[in-house]
Amino acid sequence: MEVDLESLVALNLTGLVGAALHRRLCERFGSARSALRAPRSELKRVPGIGDLTSSAIVEQSRSGAAAIEIEEAASEGVSILAYGTPGYPASLSTLHDPPLVLYVRGALEERDLLGVALVGSRQATPYGLRQAARFGGELAGVGVTVVSGLARGIDTEAHRGALGTPEGRTLAVLGSGVAAVYPPENRGLARRLAERGALVSEFPLRAAPSPGNFPRRNRIISGLSLGILVIEAGEKSGALITADWAMEQGREVFALPGSVESPMSRGTHLLIRQGAKLAETAADVLEELPALASILRGVSSPAAVSPLERTVLRELGGKARTAESVAAASRLPEVTVSAALDRLAARGLVVCEGPLFRAVPLA
């Protein structure tokens, strides 16, 4: 079956045809293109297609809107990836309900398949915001693509944390079109993000962020990721929906603990009680994901660590030590040692405990 971008865009523009209906249409009519030429009466013979959907398909076909959408996307520099074509992310192809098309501003690279999602509440606490930025930085710093949803709160800080590292990559999966970034205050962040990752959406180029879009959007966040870490979530947070998607998709679920006095940690504690893994550091996440544990080993192999950093790591040994004591023992200037420790910390190879640094044991 040849994939025809314009037909998939047209079916997607109806907002009523997902992968399951698309498959049935192809089975009945041979291709999406033939289905779009079929009369309403024929369309309605397909199980699951009634008055509403059949009208929408016929209307789309007549309107020619798909061709205009494709042209506009091209003029905006937005790619459209079609389900069933080589550029379409393998991690989404295997979902139960993959998006028919994926609008991408920026670029999805091979290495973005090693993604970890950071998600959480819009009503985050200062603790949650700090931790989102920290995990975003730590994960991106070791070469993991940070996936999130560009929402206010946790998502924003997770993207920012990733962009704060020298070559950190991050993907934002939107509940609106990639040319209708929401919330408005994140438009600058979205622009920077598209240069170091991508804005991704299954919704039409200029689709508004309708509330109904977000739960569906969440399945793409988890779908693009090997695992998801919930930073903060109230008892009814949308982040818990993403965790449900992740479990259904066989992705690993992690949760950050917090104060039991904070309602924003209720959801993460619930997840831990249900079997999610408690994560305190990026290393806790990487160790549990086979594909990423090998990255972690790769990054921390002698080749990837500078001679200076190697000296500092050797000096640390298994103990927690201050930069000052490492400097004294290694006869290096303290400022040099501090800088090396900070670089190692940014890559998750050492952790700071107050004034002390400790090497992260490798998986």
Next chain:
Amino acid sequence: MEVDLESLVALNLTGLVGAALHRRLCERFGSARSALRAPRSELKRVPGIGDLTSSAIVEQSRSGAAAIEIEEAASEGVSILAYGTPGYPASLSTLHDPPLVLYVRGALEERDLLGVALVGSRQATPYGLRQAARFGGELAGVGVTVVSGLARGIDTEAHRGALGTPEGRTLAVLGSGVAAVYPPENRGLARRLAERGALVSEFPLRAAPSPGNFPRRNRIISGLSLGILVIEAGEKSGALITADWAMEQGREVFALPGSVESPMSRGTHLLIRQGAKLAETAADVLEELPALASILRGVSSPAAVSPLERTVLRELGGKARTAESVAAASRLPEVTVSAALDRLAARGLVVCEGPLFRAVPLA
């Protein structure tokens, strides 16, 4: 085999004979009393008994110190429970290494077998102290005996929380003699505690709190409890030793989550990763302990809840509501509803979420 208190006290006073050696002595000599009359050369034939222990046994026997110890305990109002007698706690009898004797100031009652231990670091944070007091109050409020170690920090607040409820019971297991309470600032607390529970120790009446005593003491804390909840613990806290004892003894282990920015929650997060159950409320603990879950059901049965409280619980339903809204809906004075909610909260039947109250779902 008849149990002879004076002989057990004598063997215990040596500080070198535990349950295993006691058993071997009885096997060889017929009774502890006969062992105490045996010559050194005979004692040394028992595997595990060398110069030091045999000398100590002979010396104890000659000194007559045990009779004096028993007399002093009696004059102080301290009971001594001997291993193998009916008054000795059943929960300790089944341990691998039960104390030979147990000094008790106050009283161990039948219901104290439904104990839950609250343990944690001496260097606790304000968060840990608040939570220790809260769990102490919530557990004691539903009739659970709170077991802890009278140490500074978490232990102190756990006992205080239990004593703060109208009939709350609490046991303090000491690392010193019950007539040598440590730390000194807790002597007043110890006095109040002995009236509503007991001070318990296997160490001689006036034994000083030697550091080596505390790890051994911890096995009695977990041994007297159905489960233990670690409130806060650094990575090398003694509370983790208690958790190890608890796991070895088949007790349920619970841990309170906290901020990943707090070193005092590292130990509890480690426990959760190793399989301890995450506990946010007293109900989380009770639900997992069959013997206590039935208490919880008993307390929350219609008979144990007053008609007013029943009205308030019914009004709450499955939702989180303010006292004001429950008052409005039930046409009761707000002050009456608030007081009922507080009483229900103290018994773990509702939880407060800021200004909101929510009924605790029953196991």
